[in-house]
Amino acid sequence: MKYLDIEASQLKVVGGFDTAKEIAEQPELWIKIFEKLVRDKERIAPFLNSVLKETKKIILTGAGTSAYIGHSVEGCIQRNTGITTVSIATTHIVSHPNDYLERETPTLLISFARSGNSPESIAVVKLADTYLNHCFHLIITCSEEGDLAKYSSKNKHMVFLLPPESNDKSLAMTGSYSGMLLTILLMSNFDKLDSKKEVVKAIVKYANQLLHKKLDQIRKIAQLDFTRAVFLGSGPLYGTAMESHLKLQELTDGLVICKNDSYLGFRHGPKAVVDENTLLVYYFSNNKKVLQYEIDLVQGMGVGKRPLKQIGITTREECIPFIDDLIVLDDDESIIIDDEYLSVCYIVLGQLLGFYKSLNLNLQPDSPSTTGAISRVVKGVKIY
Template identity: 65%
Template sequence: MTYLNMEETQLKASGALSTAKEIAGQPTLWKSIFERLVVDSKEISGFIDLVLQDAGKIILTGAGTSAYIGHSVEGAMQRKLGVTTVSVPTTHLVSHPQDYFQREVSTLLVSFARSGDSPESLAAVNLADSHIDRCFHLVITCNEQGGLAKYKAKEKSYVVLLPPQANDKSLAMTGSYSGMLLAAILLCDYRDVSAQRGVVDAIVDYGNQLLGRNVLGDIKGLAGLDFDRAVFLGSGPLFGTAMESHLKLQELTDGDVVCKNDSYLGFRHGPKAVVNERTLLVYYFSNNAKVLRYEKDLVEGMAIGKRPLKQVGISTVPIDGLSVDTLIVLGEGQVDAVPEEFLCVCFILFGQLLGLFKSLHLGLEPDSPSKSGAISRVVQGVKIYQT
């Protein structure tokens, strides 16, 4: 068997088999998640319709990678459900619950978790129930045996359980991240999930293009460059993708590559100073023409000041007059009708692949890249204090 154009025996010997399989399996996983939500749509609709009769606020939460899902989803969810929606990590909720929970405001807490067993995830749902008179819970998780999946809320709750293959075995979250992200985006149109079949087919196609031999070769070549800094930029929902890419490359290289993320407009306000001749600069381009104007302006502005080692962009539309070293265009340059937030699901494959290949280039084992044990699959050593 081969995964990502590498033999299984080679990947196993390099400590990369699980990560490679989980990255490669995502387009198939996305199809499975879509079909599962279509089957469960009536039950899900009943729950969300009931909650929306009373909820005045939606909080999207998770820790680390799971928290970044909310940053990609909050805009679409607020726009489509008509309820104020904010993304707040569990790591904020646990230390400062009084700043986010309002007792008199009925709230839907949407929790994202691969294992559902991290201390902050479990503490957050308990704190929500103690600080809010009426708190509903929607849990999107990959582990039916996890604490979140089994949590007994005081109000109505619903668990969206992803297929077993979403429960990554490697340290880095890959399929679990994109799978939970897709589920959340689809639930923004919960009354008619099946209507999104064409969009899901399109992002599956984009994902397969990123996993194709030619693009894999390009990404592997980038990973072999001599950079020790990387910056990822994204606008709107793709800002969440930039955040997750930052974490993915940094954790898979055990911190040997120090990463940063920002929005295109935000990058001008000081953070641009991080760029030097050993920096890889990655642009996630929007397919929204109005947004793209701001993104192109930033790229043009990179001609002033220190130049990065390499600039690479990912887009689903051709972009005229763009000064980047490498532009990966998915969809064969056709007119793109995919809603912007769905691009987050497939674009993250670039960040995952870059992290995997850079990890291998540095002689690390991507399945467990932390040589000191400083990071682990489920966070360790967190003490929850009772208030």
């Protein structure tokens, strides 16, 4: 058995079996999530319909990787529900609840967590129940044994458990991230769930191209001698850039320092980080208007220090100046995939870069932190 084109036996020797398997099995996981949502329709729909009628504000929250989910979906949820939607990390809310929790505003708190055991995860749902006069909870998590899944609120709440294989064993969140991201996207327009089957099939196809047809291309990029990496994305793909930045940085134990930004934001100072040791990664939008801004930025990279290499990912063949390596996913679908759904499959590129770079640096992807500075579940956080 091979995962990411490496024999399972070899992956176990180098300490990368779980990470490789979890990255490779994401497309299958996404299909299972869609099928589970269809099966659970009669439980989910009444809850969503009920709380959304009363809700005036939606907060998307999580810690670390789980917090980045909100940045990819907040716009989509706000459009689909007509309710003000914001993404706020639990790590912000815990220390400054008065800045984010409006006592008189009926609020739906949507919590994302792999294990549900991070101290901040449970602290925030308790704070919301304490601070808010009208509060509802939607908990999306991967572990039925986690504290968050077991939380009993005095307010109306629902827990959605992803399939067990979403609960990654490795340090880095991969299937758990993309799985929770897909779950909330499908829930955001739940009345039209059946119509999203073709969209799910399309992102599965795109991911499988990355996991099979594009592996050699990505592996060669990871072999380059870069010590910095910058990921750029617009709108929903900004969340993908954020998560990619974390994935590569944690899987390389900080030996590769990473940044993320939007295309327009990158011009306002952050561009100074680029040097001859930098890998620049562009997540290109499917929206033609947005793409114009993105291509303008790429053209602007011709001024100043040249990065070591500039790569991009797209579903269209485009003539983009200065791009050294363009990963084109075959677009033979009859539908155009919105950027929020592209964020589910595009993250596979960031995961693969992190995985292969970790191996190149003689680290163990399943547990890359040689000093124990980072761990699967954050420890040492005291809640006051």
